[in-house]
Structures are given as C-alpha cells and as structure tokens.
Amino acid sequence: MKVSELVNNLGLKVYSGESGIDKEVEGGYVSDLLSDVMGNADTGMAWITLQTHKNVMAIASLKDLACVILVKGLEPDPDMAAQSDKEGIPVLGTSGQAFEITGKLYEMIKK
Amino acid sequence: MHYEYAIEGGNFSKAGLASSEVKKKLRQLNVDNQVVKRVVVALYEAEVNIVAHAYNGTMNVEIDEEKILLVLQDSGPGIPDIEKAMEEGYSTASPEVREMGFGAGMGLSNIKKNVDHLDISSEIGKGTRVEMITYINRGR
Numbered sequence: 409m410k411v412s413e414l415v416n417n418l419g420l421k422v423y424s425g426e427s428g429i430d431k432e433v434e435g436g437y438v439s440d441l442l443s444d445v446m447g448n449a450d451t452g453m454a455w456i457t458l459q460t461h462k463n464v465m466a467i468a469s470l471k472d473l474a475c476v477i478l479v480k481g482l483e484p485d486p487d488m489a490a491q492s493d494k495e496g497i498p499v500l501g502t503s504g505q506a507f508e509i510t511g512k513l514y515e516m517i518k519k
Numbered sequence: 520m521h522y523e524y525a526i527e528g529g530n531f532s533k534a535g536l537a538s539s540e541v542k543k544k545l546r547q548l549n550v551d552n553q554v555v556k557r558v559v560v561a562l563y564e565a566e567v568n569i570v571a572h573a574y575n576g577t578m579n580v581e582i583d584e585e586k587i588l589l590v591l592q593d594s595g596p597g598i599p600d601i602e603k604a605m606e607e608g609y610s611t612a613s614p615e616v617r618e619m620g621f622g623a624g625m626g627l628s629n630i631k632k633n634v635d636h637l638d639i640s641s642e643i644g645k646g647t648r649v650e651m652i653t654y655i656n657r658g659r
Contacts, residue, residue, distance in 0.1 A: 442567075443625035446560055447632070459620045466535030470542060470559050487532060 409433050409517060411475045411498050414454065418512055420477065421501040423484050425492035433474040436513050438506055442467055449473060454513060456506050460484050465491035465499075473497065477513075479506045520548070520582045526566055528574040528595065531619065537578045538562040548582065550655060557633040558587055558653050564626040565591045565649050571616050572596065573646065589634075589651040597643040605631070605639075 412429045415422055422429070434452030439445050440459055449455060451472040457464065460482050468476055469491075475498040478484065484492065484499045492499045502509045522544060524537035541562055545555045562578070569576040573595025581588040598604050604611075605627050612622025631637055636652035 440620050441623040441625065442620040443564065443623050443629055446563055447625060447629040451556075457620075461619055462532055463534055463619060463621075466539070467563070470535060470538060470563055 415500060417516060423499045423501055424489035425496055425498035428496040428498045431474045435517060438510050456510055458482055460488060462487040462491050464488060465495055468497045469495045475500055477509060479509060522580045524578045526569045526576040526578055528569060531570055534567050534570040535563055538566050541580050554653060554655055561630040561633040561651055562589060564629045567621060568626055569593045571612055571621060586655055587653045591649045594646045597645055598641040598647055599643060601639050601641060
C-alpha cells in the first residue's frame with residue numbers, strides 16, 4: 409500500500425515530504441522513544457509518534473521508513489518539515505490519538 | 520577504505536549526519552543490506568551518545584573486504600561505570616534530552632545487539648572510546 413492511500417483512506421494531513429507520497433508502506437511502528445525505533449522498526453514502516461523534532465527524520469531516513477504520522481494534531485517543527493522535504497519522507501498528521509490511528513492502520517495493512 | 524567525520528557535542532540538529540554519510544558509502548560499496556542495517560543502528564547510537572554526553576568527537580570508519588571497523592572517540596566527561604552504562608534502561612541523559620525521546624537507556628544495548636565486537640574504554644574527565652567491528656561476510 410502506498411503512503412498516498414493511507415492519506416486518502418485515513419484522512420491524514422500531509423505536512424511535508426510530498427515527493428515520497430508513492431513510497432510503499434509495509435507495516436507500522438508506534439513509539440516515542442527514539443532508540444526503540446532505531447533498534448526495532450524496519451524498512452518501509454509508518455512511524456506513529458508524538459515527537460515533532462528534526463531527529464525523527466534522521467531516524468526515519470537511516471531506517472528507510474515509509475513515513476511519519478504525528479498524532480493529536482501535532483505539527484512538525486520547521487526544521488523537521490524541512491528535513492522531511494529534503495529526504496522525501498512524508499510527515500503526515502491526524503487529530504486522533506495514537507491508539508485510534510494505529511488500529512485503523514493495522515486494519516488496512518494486515519493481510 | 521577509510522573515512523573520518525567530526526561530531527559536535529550538544530548539537531542535536533546535526534545528530535545522525537555522520538551515520539547517514541557512512542550509510543551512503545556502505546551502499547555505494549554494495550555492502551550487504553542486512554549488514555548495512557545493523558551497522559547503521561550501532562553507528563547512530565554511538566554518534567548520539569557523543570552528541571548527548573560529550574563535548575566533541577570523531578567517527579572513524581575503516582572498511583575492508585572482511586569487516587567494518589568503527590571507532591568513535593570523544594572528549595567528554597567519560598563513563599564512571601561502563602558495566603552499569605551497559606544495563607538496559609540505565610541512562611544519565613538530561614531531562615531535556617529525555618524529553619526529545621532520547622535517554623531511554625537503550626543505546627548501548629542497541630549497539631551490542633548490532634555489532635560482532637564491542638569494546639568501550641573511558642577515562643573520567645577525558646573521554647570515551649567505542650570500538651565496534653562488524654564482519655561483512657560472516658552474517659553475524
């Protein structure tokens with residue numbers, strides 16, 4: 409499934425990194441601890457988090473994640489958005505809680 | 520092949536840049552993807568440790584046909600008890616650093632899990648040296 413399909417089906421905002429909107433999403437990871445994501449997330453995952461700073465993009469890029477989904481209406485810091493544009497890794501947003509978006513995403517992705 | 524990168528202590532806006540450069544080099548050299556993935560985790564954690572705890576440091580990467588040797592050396596406060604620091608969940612990171620989602624005490628165990636050889640030496644008031652080796656063809 410493509411990032412663009414997540415955006416359309418889940419009504420997500422696209423804050424930045426639109427050039428990566430056709431990336432394939434192969435799973436998801438939910439965490440606000442950066443080392444947890446670094447150690448346990450995998451290529452092609454959508455990362456659901458409330459962290460909004462630039463280091464999120466460093467990790468997303470090093471781990472080749474598909475996109476980042478910010479919860480609770482949070483917006484990326486300007487330098488996070490700029491880095492997302494540079495890396496072509498979309499930062500998306502939902503007004504809902506992590507629990508809700510995770511459940512919906514899981515339903516969409518599970519085969 | 521040998522590469523060296525400087526790491527600035529305290530500058531989180533640049534954290535991960537050196538690791539990202541090394542990742543690109545490894546990809547260019549066609550190093551096995553699974554090896555690259557593991558090395559990147561260990562490198563990033565070691566780089567962030569310098570940013571979070573030290574004044575400045577260097578990342579040295581030496582790649583040959585058999586292995587990748589990574590040496591991160593910093594000028595910093597040093598680690599008083601390395602065994603304790605290796606414990607998962609133990610961290611001396613500041614509240615500001617923790618608020619960003621760092622400092623969960625998972626860094627060194629992430630490193631240990633993702634390299635074949637790890638050696639940490641430290642001198643209080645001087646700095647810390649982290650040496651890591653990953654073998655390219657042996658898998659793990």
